[in-house]
Amino acid sequence: MLKLLISFFLVVNPLWPLGQNPRVGEPYIIINKKINQLAFIDNGKIQKISKVATGKTSDLTPEGTFNVTLKAKFPYWKKKNIPGGDPKNPLGSRWIGFDALNTDGSIYGIHGNNNPSSIGKYISNGCVRMYTNDVNELYDKTPYGTKVYITTTTKTFEELAREKGAIR
DSSP: OHHHHHHHHHHHOTTTTTSSSOOTTSOEEEEETTTTEEEEEETTEEEEEEEEEEESSTTTSOOEEEEEEEEEESOOBTTTTBOTTOTTOTTTTEEEEEOGGGOOSSSEEEEOOSOGGGTTSEEESSOEEEOHHHHHHHHHHOOTTOEEEEEOOSSOHHHHHHHHTSOO
16 A cells, blocks of 8 residues: 555656656756856765856846756757867767756757866856866766756855755
8 A cells, every 4th residue: 555655646746757856866966157166966965066157148047947858979069050079069078958948958058168268157158068077077977857956146055955955
């Protein structure tokens, strides 16, 4: 009977798996636009904090909780018809797309770049840019469905992760 109730809860619970919060221990990404940093959380701990670049204006990089829905190595940049791996491609070596503003993961994403001096600045058209080594590492550790929380705040990553249930 208990097994049946647990199964029923998992099927009808609207917060799982598409809810706003992860379960403790699951990978989770927090991006704070105020300080242009990204925290990767896994196994209930903040594993790494990296510098990033975000939108030229505060509204370009959307805020909220999203899901990783698309991943690509050496992504093609369709806007300017630049193939993946080309040194002119601003998307760099990896794309981790998420479903912001009801998109499919091909519009907004965390990606590498071909201009490392842009990291730490407000310079993108809405995506989150990372150093090549950082995005390659994040790509390998981020499964589909990982929650991406983007905000602008003075709170610490630990405070945010606790609030969101990513750590205890």
